Amino acid sequence: QVQLQESGPGLVKPSGTLSLTCAVSGGSIDSNNWWSWVRQSPGKGLEWIGEIYYSGGTNYNPSLKRRVTISADKSKNQFSLKLSSVTAADTAVYYCAAYSTTWYYFHSWGQGTLATVSS
Amino acid sequence: QTVVTQEPSFSVSPGGTVTLTCGFSFGSVSTSHYPSWYQQTPGQAPRTVIYSTHFRSSGVPDRFSGSIVDNKAALTITGAQADDESDYYCLLYMGGGISVFGGGTKLTVL
Numbered sequence: 225q226v227q228l229q230e231s232g233p234g235l236v237k238p239s240g241t242l243s244l245t246c247a248v249s250g251g252s253i254d255s256n257n258w259w260s261w262v263r264q265s266p267g268k269g270l271e272w273i274g275e276i277y278y279s280g281g282t283n284y285n286p287s288l289k290r291r292v293t294i295s296a297d298k299s300k301n302q303f304s305l306k307l308s309s310v311t312a313a314d315t316a317v318y319y320c321a322a323y324s325t326t327w328y329y330f331h332s333w334g335q336g337t338l339a340t341v342s343s
Numbered sequence: 344q345t346v347v348t349q350e351p352s353f354s355v356s357p358g359g360t361v362t363l364t365c366g367f368s369f370g371s372v373s374t375s376h377y378p379s380w381y382q383q384t385p386g387q388a389p390r391t392v393i394y395s396t397h398f399r400s401s402g403v404p405d406r407f408s409g410s411i412v413d414n415k416a417a418l419t420i421t422g423a424q425a426d427d428e429s430d431y432y433c434l435l436y437m438g439g440g441i442s443v444f445g446g447g448t449k450l451t452v453l
Contacts, residue, residue: 269445272443272444283439286441328379328436328442
């Protein structure tokens with residue numbers, strides 16, 4: 225299984241853009257996975273944000289689609305999340321994860337990174 | 344509205360058996376939803392337990408099993424142990440590249 229590591233600013237101002245990166249190791253981003261983002265607001269459940277395939281195809285949660293962009297950088301073996309127009313409701317632990325295209329499940333997870341929206 | 348439903352909480356005695364369920368507000372859960380289950384303890388990333396209805400993820404004890412029961416996905420723990428006390432989330436594939444988590448079940452072992 226691959227290893228995943230999130231990175232990015234822990235503090236974002238309201239109305240700004242949250243940007244996170246997930247470094248993939250132990251495997252290539254050119255593999256048969258959907259590279260995904262999942263978040264968890266404090267004390268709440270898991271929420272699927274969206275995913276990208278190495279060829280560039282994306283899928284997004286309809287409730288976030290208007291504000292989300294997921295991209296991939298094959299040269300760096302990493303993928304990224306941008307969430308625009310953030311509010312306090314976007315404060316959460318953000319996980320990157322690898323989603324199997326064969327069995328439709330998350331088989332590898334990053335440790336998660338807390339992003340706080342505050343002025 | 345809630346699409347994927349789970350019991351908010353459940354309790355089991357050590358050594359007991361518990362079945363957590365995962366329903367779909369608009370119909371039956373089937374194998375075509377490829378139900379998967381994730382275990383999460385506070386401050387930790389989720390850990391994959393079951394995928395594609397009944398396959399155990401690597402390293403998961405065989406006291407964990409998955410199935411479809413009464414049109415819902417089910418996670419059964421047989422012989423519950425103290426370290427099974429966690430939050431459990433199911434995930435259903437809805438088609439069209441969309442996946443949805445359930446709200447999670449907080450399992451207490453006491």
